[in-house]
Amino acid sequence: MNDATTLTLYLGAIGLLAIGIGGLVLARHLFRVVMALAIAEAGANLLLVLTGFRWDAVAPILTGADRAPMVDPVPQALVLTAIVIGVGVQALALALAIRLRQAYGTLDLRLIRARMAAEIDGAAGLAPAGSRDRPAGERPLPPPQPAALPGETRP
Numbered sequence: 001m002n003d004a005t006t007l008t009l010y011l012g013a014i015g016l017l018a019i020g021i022g023g024l025v026l027a028r029h030l031f032r033v034v035m036a037l038a039i040a041e042a043g044a045n046l047l048l049v050l051t052g053f054r055w056d057a058v059a060p061i062l063t064g065a066d067r068a069p070m071v072d073p074v075p076q077a078l079v080l081t082a083i084v085i086g087v088g089v090q091a092l093a094l095a096l097a098i099r100l101r102q103a104y105g106t107l108d109l110r111l112i113r114a115r116m117a118a119e120i121d122g123a124a125g126l127a128p129a130g131s132r133d134r135p136a137g138e139r140p141l142p143p144p145q146p147a148a149l150p151g152e153t154r155p
Contacts, residue, residue, distance in 0.1 A: 009050055016043025030100065030107040034093045041086045048075045048082070 020040020027033045052075030060073040101107055104115050121128050 006050075006055070009046070013043050013047040013050060016040070016046065019043070028109050030097045030109060030112070033109070034090060034097060037093065038086070038090055041082070045079045045082055045086075048079050051075050 017040055020036045020038075020043055023036025023039065024033060027036055052072035054069060054071055057069040057071045060070040097107060100112055104112050106112060118128060
């Protein structure tokens with residue numbers, strides 16, 4: 001194969017990683033986060049396989065007097081291990097998502113976070129936290145007073 005094919009495969013692997021990381025950062029729905037994790041994992045696995053692959057090489061099996069260059073088997077073993085671990089992580093993440101759906105009735109991360117905070121505050125006997133963006137003072141706020149000039153006294 002040529003360099004264009006290699007470049008295309010590398011760009012595909014990096015693209016999958018970027019899409020997965022973007023989904024992890026931007027998604028608010030828990031199932032989408034799990035899917036983004038799977039996409040990022042596929043990109044990382046493809047990138048690992050590509051690092052050890054050689055177009056002119058053969059499988060790493062010794063057959064006798066054959067002295068052809070071989071593909072590096074270490075990245076392949078790492079990817080097989082990563083696939084098994086990834087399936088376990090995805091199964092655990094989906095099981096937790098199902099439990100959160102049963103407990104809170106939604107998979108929206110903002111709603112889950114708010115309901116969890118309300119549960120924790122209620123269990124601790126605390127009042128729910130108010131808005132951090134709310135200005136201090138009474139409502140309606142008094143009109144602003146002009147600044148005093150130098151030498152001027154105000155009552």
